[in-house]
Amino acid sequence: MRLNNWPDLEALALLVTVSELGGVGRAARQLGISQPSASSRLRTLERRLGVPVLQRLPIGSRLTAEGQMVVDWAREVLAAADALMTGVTAMRRERGAALPVAASMTVAEYLVPGWLIALRPMEPDVTVGLQVVNSARVAELVLSGEAEVGFVEGPSLPVGLASRLVGRDRLVVVVSPRHPWARRRTPLRPRELAATPLIVREPGSGTRITFETVMARYGPLAEPLLELGSNSAVKVALASGAGPAVLSELAVGDELAEGRLVAVAPEGVDLQRKLRAVWIEGRRLDGPARSLLTLAARGAAARRPPGS
Amino acid sequence: MRLNNWPDLEALALLVTVSELGGVGRAARQLGISQPSASSRLRTLERRLGVPVLQRLPIGSRLTAEGQMVVDWAREVLAAADALMTGVTAMRRERGAALPVAASMTVAEYLVPGWLIALRPMEPDVTVGLQVVNSARVAELVLSGEAEVGFVEGPSLPVGLASRLVGRDRLVVVVSPRHPWARRRTPLRPRELAATPLIVREPGSGTRITFETVMARYGPLAEPLLELGSNSAVKVALASGAGPAVLSELAVGDELAEGRLVAVAPEGVDLQRKLRAVWIEGRRLDGPARSLLTLAARGAAARRPPGS
DNA sequence: TCAGCCTCATAGAAACATCCTATGGACCCG
DNA sequence: CGGGTCCATAGGATGTTTCTATGAGGCTGA
Numbered sequence: 268m269r270l271n272n273w274p275d276l277e278a279l280a281l282l283v284t285v286s287e288l289g290g291v292g293r294a295a296r297q298l299g300i301s302q303p304s305a306s307s308r309l310r311t312l313e314r315r316l317g318v319p320v321l322q323r324l325p326i327g328s329r330l331t332a333e334g335q336m337v338v339d340w341a342r343e344v345l346a347a348a349d350a351l352m353t354g355v356t357a358m359r360r361e362r363g364a365a366l367p368v369a370a371s372m373t374v375a376e377y378l379v380p381g382w383l384i385a386l387r388p389m390e391p392d393v394t395v396g397l398q399v400v401n402s403a404r405v406a407e408l409v410l411s412g413e414a415e416v417g418f419v420e421g422p423s424l425p426v427g428l429a430s431r432l433v434g435r436d437r438l439v440v441v442v443s444p445r446h447p448w449a450r451r452r453t454p455l456r457p458r459e460l461a462a463t464p465l466i467v468r469e470p471g472s473g474t475r476i477t478f479e480t481v482m483a484r485y486g487p488l489a490e491p492l493l494e495l496g497s498n499s500a501v502k503v504a505l506a507s508g509a510g511p512a513v514l515s516e517l518a519v520g521d522e523l524a525e526g527r528l529v530a531v532a533p534e535g536v537d538l539q540r541k542l543r544a545v546w547i548e549g550r551r552l553d554g555p556a557r558s559l560l561t562l563a564a565r566g567a568a569a570r571r572p573p574g575s
Numbered sequence: 576m577r578l579n580n581w582p583d584l585e586a587l588a589l590l591v592t593v594s595e596l597g598g599v600g601r602a603a604r605q606l607g608i609s610q611p612s613a614s615s616r617l618r619t620l621e622r623r624l625g626v627p628v629l630q631r632l633p634i635g636s637r638l639t640a641e642g643q644m645v646v647d648w649a650r651e652v653l654a655a656a657d658a659l660m661t662g663v664t665a666m667r668r669e670r671g672a673a674l675p676v677a678a679s680m681t682v683a684e685y686l687v688p689g690w691l692i693a694l695r696p697m698e699p700d701v702t703v704g705l706q707v708v709n710s711a712r713v714a715e716l717v718l719s720g721e722a723e724v725g726f727v728e729g730p731s732l733p734v735g736l737a738s739r740l741v742g743r744d745r746l747v748v749v750v751s752p753r754h755p756w757a758r759r760r761t762p763l764r765p766r767e768l769a770a771t772p773l774i775v776r777e778p779g780s781g782t783r784i785t786f787e788t789v790m791a792r793y794g795p796l797a798e799p800l801l802e803l804g805s806n807s808a809v810k811v812a813l814a815s816g817a818g819p820a821v822l823s824e825l826a827v828g829d830e831l832a833e834g835r836l837v838a839v840a841p842e843g844v845d846l847q848r849k850l851r852a853v854w855i856e857g858r859r860l861d862g863p864a865r866s867l868l869t870l871a872a873r874g875a876a877a878r879r880p881p882g883s
Numbered sequence: 884t885c886a887g888c889c890t891c892a893t894a895g896a897a898a899c900a901t902c903c904t905a906t907g908g909a910c911c912c913g
Numbered sequence: 914c915g916g917g918t919c920c921a922t923a924g925g926a927t928g929t930t931t932c933t934a935t936g937a938g939g940c941t942g943a
Contacts, residue, residue, distance in 0.1 A: 273588065273656055276581035287811065291920065304902055306920060311900085317667045325910040325919055330804075333666050336707060339684055339807040340659035347655045348581055351648035358641055359625045376647055381833045399644060444873060496638075499647040503595065525689045526873035565752060565834035599891060612931060614891060619929085633890050633939040889940075898931070904924095911918075 276348055278312040279341040281305055282320065286338045290327035350380035357383060357397035364396025366555045369414035371421075371473045374542055375399040376498065377517040378434065379418065382562045386555070389562075393555040402473050409545055415556050417545045418563070420473040420515075422480060429550075430543040433563035437516045438478055438538035440465075441528045443508050449529040457485040460533045464492035466504050466512035474498075477540050478513050485536075502528075542567075584656055586620040587649040589613055590628065594646045598635040658688035665691060665705035672704025674863045677722035679729075679781045682850055683707040684806065685825040686742065687726065690870045694863070697870075701863040710781050717853055723864050725853045726871070728781040728823075730788060737858075738851040741871035745824045746786055746846035748773075749836045751816050757837040765793040768841045772800035774812050774820035782806075785848050786821050793844075810836075850875075 284294035285305075295305035313320055320334030330338060354375070357368070370379050375397060383395055398408060406425040408414040417428075424430055440460065442448045448455070461482050468474045482488055492510050495501045498518040505512050505528060522528040544560055546552055552560060592602035593613075603613035621628055628642030638646060662683070665676070678687050683705060691703055706716060714733040716722040725736075732738055748768065750756045756763070769790050776782045790796055800818050803809045806826040813820050813836060830836040852868055854860055860868060 272660065273584035273653075274659065276584060280581065286808075290918095292918090300901095301903060302919095303904085303921075303923095306922090307901080310921090316663045318663055323920060327919065332707065333663070335805045336666065336680075336684060337659065337663060339805050340655070340662055340688070342807045344652060344655040344659055345581075347648070347652040351582060351587075351645065351652055352580065354648055355624045355626055355641070355645060358644065372644075376644060378833075380648070381835075385833075385835060399640065497643045497647050499650045500594075524874070525686075525693075526870070526875075527689075527693060562834070566832070567834075598889095600889090608930095609932060610890095611892075611894095611933085614893090615930075618892090631891060635890065884943100886943090887941090890938080891936105892938105893936075894934085896932090898929105900927100900929080902925105902927070905922105907920105907922075909919080909921105912916090913914100 272315070274315065274341075274344075275308075275312065276345065278308050280345055281308055282312060282334070283338055283341055283345065285309070285321065285328055286330050286334070289329070291321075291323075293327075349384060353383045353387075354380040354397065357395045358399065360394055360396035362396075363394070365393045366416070366559065367396040367398070367414045368416050368418070368559070369398045369400060369405045369408040370418040371402045371405055372399055373420055373436065373473060373498070373515045373517060374418040374434075377515075378542070378563070378566065382559060382566070385562050386559055389558050390555045395555075395559075401471050402476075406545065409547060412547075415546065416552070416559060418542065419545055420542050421477045421540055424543065424545070427548050428545040429548045430545045431560060431564060432541055432567050433544045433560075434542040434567045436540055436542055438474065438481075438513055438540065439516050439519060439523070439530045440511050440513055440533060441505065441519055441523070441530050442511045443505050444526065444529050445508050446511070446529070448511060448531050451531070454534040455531050457482065457533050457536050460511075460536075461485045461488050463511060464489045466493045466495065466501055466510060467491045468498070468501065468513075469494050469496050474513065474515055478538070481536060481538055580623070582623065582649075582652075583616075583620065584653065586616050588653055589616055590620060590642070591646055591649055591653065593617070593629065593636055594638050594642070597637070599629075599631075601635075657692060661691045661695075662688040662705065665703045666707065668702055668704035670704075671702070673701045674724070674867065675704040675706070675722045676724050676726070676867070677706045677708060677713045677716040678726040679710045679713055680707055681728055681744065681781060681806070681823045681825060682726040682742075685823075686850070686871070686874065690867060690874070693870050694867055697866050698863045703863075703867075709779050710784075714853065717855060720855075723854065724860070724867060726850065727853055728848055728850050729785045730848065732851065732853070735856050736853040737856045738853045739868060739872060740849055740875050741852045741868075742850040742875045744848055744850055746782065746789075746821055746848065747824050747827060747831070747838045748819050748821055748841060749813065749827055749831070749838050750819045751813050752834065752837050753816050754819070754837070756819060756839050759839070762842040763839050765790065765841050765844050768819075768844075769793045769796050771819060772797045774801045774803065774809055774817060775799045776806070776809065776821075777802050777804050782821065782823055786846070789844060789846055 281294060284297055285291055288294050291305050292302040295302045318333045319331055320337050321328045322331055402419040402421050405417040405419050409417040410427055493504060498514055501512050501514055519528055523530055544563055589602055592605055593599055596602050599613050600610040603610045626641045627639055628645050630637045630639055710727040710729050713725040713727050717725040718735055801812060806822055809820050809822055827836055831838055852871055
């Protein structure tokens with residue numbers, strides 16, 4: 268992760284806008300900067316990338332073939348940055364949010380920003396506040412009224428709360444492709460898994476609790492190999508070849524799809540868990556809260572696995 | 576897509592490094608900048624985000640809970656930016672690349688950067704050159720020796736080329752959740768699909784050719800509603816509610832999972848296609864080319880759908 | 884108890900990039 | 914050939930980042 272030579276997100280956003288509007292000046296106007304400023308920024312970007320991305324014509328500007336690719340990649344970067352900023356903005360509002368939300372870490376990290384981005388065009392004036400806490404505390408916050416909607420993971424559902432399924436998640440045992448388990452032919456027995464020191468999330472996290480609850484009947488768990496405070500810290504440890512880890516499928520979906528990590532399914536163990544929206548029982552949600560729930564549930568419908 | 580207030584990628588990379596090394600000064604040293612510079616940049620980042628992310632202690636710095644989230648989100652942003660820069664860097668090298676590669680657009684856009692990032696630690700000194708062209712031209716470039724390895728999509732495989740499966744992809748018919756088809760209960764008949772004007776990629780693209788080849792037997796296709804030059808341009812059109820589009824599943828995986836787009840499967844039509852690495856028949860690949868193929872094939876194994 | 888070593892923060896000057904307004908060159912159209 | 918579009922360049926103001934040098938605080942071991 269070297270520091271230098273990262274592209275400038277504002278320049279990328281400008282380029283994307285140029286590709287949509289077909290002109291440097293038009294894009295500048297839309298983004299509220301002057302045309303020469305846009306022109307110069309795009310030139311700087313091109314120099315930095317080392318590839319011409321724009322074909323300047325007297326009637327506007329079109330992308331080169333390379334520019335096409337850059338724009339598509341840039342959209343991914345900007346989408347991730349938008350998720351970051353949306354999440355941070357929601358976390359910043361402690362008081363005074365029109366829609367206070369509490370979510371457990373995995374849901375907050377991987378799902379909430381997407382929902383908020385989708386919510387924005389539907390409810391442009393609503394400020395959402397986000398508290399990231401463990402599932403037990405989510406329930407407390409919702410019951411006390413400090414959060415209007417909560418999102419929890421894991422098996423238990425406190426009384427007094429109504430809930431709706433917003434997604435399913437599965438804990439997966441993953442190893443680096445270089446790890447011996449990546450090539451094992453014999454199935455992984457639950458007892459062997461229980462006896463193996465693992466890289467896990469910190470105590471109290473939903474991921475950890477779910478795993479320990481499910482594994483309880485297969486005997487005592489070995490001491491963790493390593494305890495880390497976030498999903499991505501676990502992934503970093505995995506990347507350097509360290510032992511098996513337990514993570515949410517949401518956290519490692521891309522890595523599994525691209526073969527950067529390998530999942531080892533323990534035989535006969537159901538590590539699926541439900542992700543639920545919760546609110547005070549009997550209370551009728553309306554307005555922004557209702558919109559948010561609809562969005563969240565829509566994702567659940569799409570994500571439902573074929574066999575269930 | 577407003578211009579202002581995007582986070583600074585260099586600052587995010589710095590924060591991620593701090594989280595890994597546990598200290599501002601240590602991170603600065605690793606990134607080759609001075610410690611006060613790092614300190615000031617992090618302060619600017621915090622002010623911009625509006626949330627304290629670091630707990631400064633006399634023995635180092637630890638992340639706050641918010642900082643943990645920010646770091647995890649930032650890793651996603653930086654991964655996307657890394658893919659962009661890796662792709663652009665590979666495209667820039669016209670001549671003199673130790674490993675010249677040609678790829679069709681979908682493969683180049685969604686898979687090649689990941690492979691190159693994974694290849695980097697294995698072959699640190701190898702410069703990869705990337706040409707993004709349509710599948711027919713990929714075959715030409717490989718046969719003429721201008722590319723050592725090629726990646727193609729689609730049904731046809733020219734003679735004289737050996738190939739290896741590196742992934743499967745499926746074309747999907749997608750609509751926005753607001754489109755009538757998102758709620759249709761009756762199955763989509765191939766003939767109705769053929770008769771519907773669609774948003775499609777430009778003629779000559781692998782996506783378009785595959786679709787037209789498969790649909791040929793269901794009667795003549797309606798004139799396209801819109802022809803666009805890149806996957807993400809199609810997605811933008813979809814987002815504003817426009818009619819059905821045909822895209823690669825690779826391009827819309829996230830949108831489907833999050834419910835931002837809805838897939839409508841045409842009844843009984845197999846839109847799956849194979850993604851293949853190709854090279855000159857009889858030639859034995861070794862060195863970096865072999866490593867690249869191994870990486871690509873590894874992804875294919877992980878991505879193989881359960882039923883095949 | 885205190886020197887030495889670590890941590891991060893602050894100060895001030897130099898370098899750099901971006902911003903703007905104003906202008907110029909190229910093209911199209913009536 | 915004027916008037917509209919487009920993008921590029923020039924020049925000066927502004928703001929940010931960079932560096933080196935120094936300060937404040939805490940741990941550690943003599």
